[in-house]
Amino acid sequence: MSSKGSAFDAKADANRGLRVGVVGAGVMGSNHARVLAGLPGVTLVGIVDPLPEHRARAISLVGCRAFADLDELFAEGVDAVTIAAPTHLHHEIALACITRNIHILVEKPVASTVEEGQDIVNAARSAGVTLMVGHVERFNPAVAAIKQAISGEDILSIGITRVGPFPPRMSNVGVVIDLAVHDIDLIRWFTESDIVEVQPQLSSAVAEREDIALLQFRTASGVLAHINTNWLTPFKARSVTVATRGKYVMGDLLTRQVTECFGFKPDGSYSMRHLPVGHDEPLRAELIAFLDAVRTGNLPAVSGDEGVASLEIAIRCLEQPAKPAASAARKGPRRVVG
Ligand SMILES: NC(=O)c1ccc[n+]([C@@H]2O[C@H](COP(=O)([O-])OP(=O)(O)OC[C@H]3O[C@@H](n4cnc5c(N)ncnc54)[C@H](O)[C@@H]3O)[C@@H](O)[C@H]2O)c1
Numbered sequence: 001m002s003s004k005g006s007a008f009d010a011k012a013d014a015n016r017g018l019r020v021g022v023v024g025a026g027v028m029g030s031n032h033a034r035v036l037a038g039l040p041g042v043t044l045v046g047i048v049d050p051l052p053e054h055r056a057r058a059i060s061l062v063g064c065r066a067f068a069d070l071d072e073l074f075a076e077g078v079d080a081v082t083i084a085a086p087t088h089l090h091h092e093i094a095l096a097c098i099t100r101n102i103h104i105l106v107e108k109p110v111a112s113t114v115e116e117g118q119d120i121v122n123a124a125r126s127a128g129v130t131l132m133v134g135h136v137e138r139f140n141p142a143v144a145a146i147k148q149a150i151s152g153e154d155i156l157s158i159g160i161t162r163v164g165p166f167p168p169r170m171s172n173v174g175v176v177i178d179l180a181v182h183d184i185d186l187i188r189w190f191t192e193s194d195i196v197e198v199q200p201q202l203s204s205a206v207a208e209r210e211d212i213a214l215l216q217f218r219t220a221s222g223v224l225a226h227i228n229t230n231w232l233t234p235f236k237a238r239s240v241t242v243a244t245r246g247k248y249v250m251g252d253l254l255t256r257q258v259t260e261c262f263g264f265k266p267d268g269s270y271s272m273r274h275l276p277v278g279h280d281e282p283l284r285a286e287l288i289a290f291l292d293a294v295r296t297g298n299l300p301a302v303s304g305d306e307g308v309a310s311l312e313i314a315i316r317c318l319e320q321p322a323k324p325a326a327s328a329a330r331k332g333p334r335r336v337v338g
Helices: 027-037 052-062 070-076 087-099 114-127 141-150 175-191 282-296 304-319 325-330
Strands: 018-023 042-048 080-083 103-107 131-134 155-165 195-203 212-219 224-230 232-244 247-252 257-262 271-274
Touching (some): 018 027, 027 080, 027 282, 042 052, 080 087, 080 282, 103 282, 131 282, 141 175, 141 247, 141 257, 155 175, 175 195
Parallel strands (some): 018 042, 080 103, 103 131, 155 224
Antiparallel strands (some): 195 212, 212 224, 232 247, 247 257, 257 271
């Protein structure tokens, strides 16, 4: 089947082979193409990029065909496309695919604005095509182990650290849109609840956009969460802690070690154990999940609505005016009436 077929036909056969294309031959798109080229039941039709040197790099890295524009890819016939072009182009490229009944996985963040993200969601829904958002961290086996460990627990608080050096190829976004959006998605996913309050502290120490962010949240279910992210740490670190009424779970997303403390006793003693963690490559697991959703017509693992909700919170963090300390001081100490 190709892009000329209907989304309904696409759901008819859960085992059929799929013709898949990739848009954007940069860092992420090249990884998508590498993984797709090795998946059973997938024909990697090619990768699209306007830059000849990026096309040449993809051809030599992956051994696939490369096209200068989307129409050349469409002409070959594709069932599904993964979109790893710069974020400001997601909207235009996603709509071009949806119009042709092509299922899409859109890299995170889903779009540059909530309105554009919502537009993609609405268009995919009315066309009946699968739309998944590339929040790849959900497919990190350490994250999956944490999610399993806290399942059914009464979650109290979550702390996430995602820090590292300034990336050499950063475009026009800061740490909130580039990094914290991963963790906003994790907080929403862990708690299965919406974020209802945000308290951001942002600073631009070296970069033009914010390169330090300390973000605090409260979910509708009452969980307190914070994200510490920056581009000022000389090494990469990614860690998650979750406190529940019955457990304290700690995960290192890079070494993939996940440990839980449990069995708290009144004398302060407790038990501790390392949890089993899988070995899957997160991007491979994500792309398999996307293609399964395309084949079966089931809801994808990360829906467009979830992608938009996380983007909305990230943008709210950027829009929230910081409270100047001086104004609090001017008001003087809070009076206790009595
Ligand atoms: N899930 C993750 O962990 C993760 C990590 C990095 C980036 N991303 C996301 O992936 C997307 C791409 O990021 P990147 O780091 O690979 O950027 P990149 O700059 O390395 O690659 C973008 C590529 O898109 C190409 N491009 C530009 N215009 C195009 C067009 N009209 N059609 C097709 N290709 C076009 C560029 O030439 C470039 O090769 C962004 O949305 C980013 O937020 C996600």
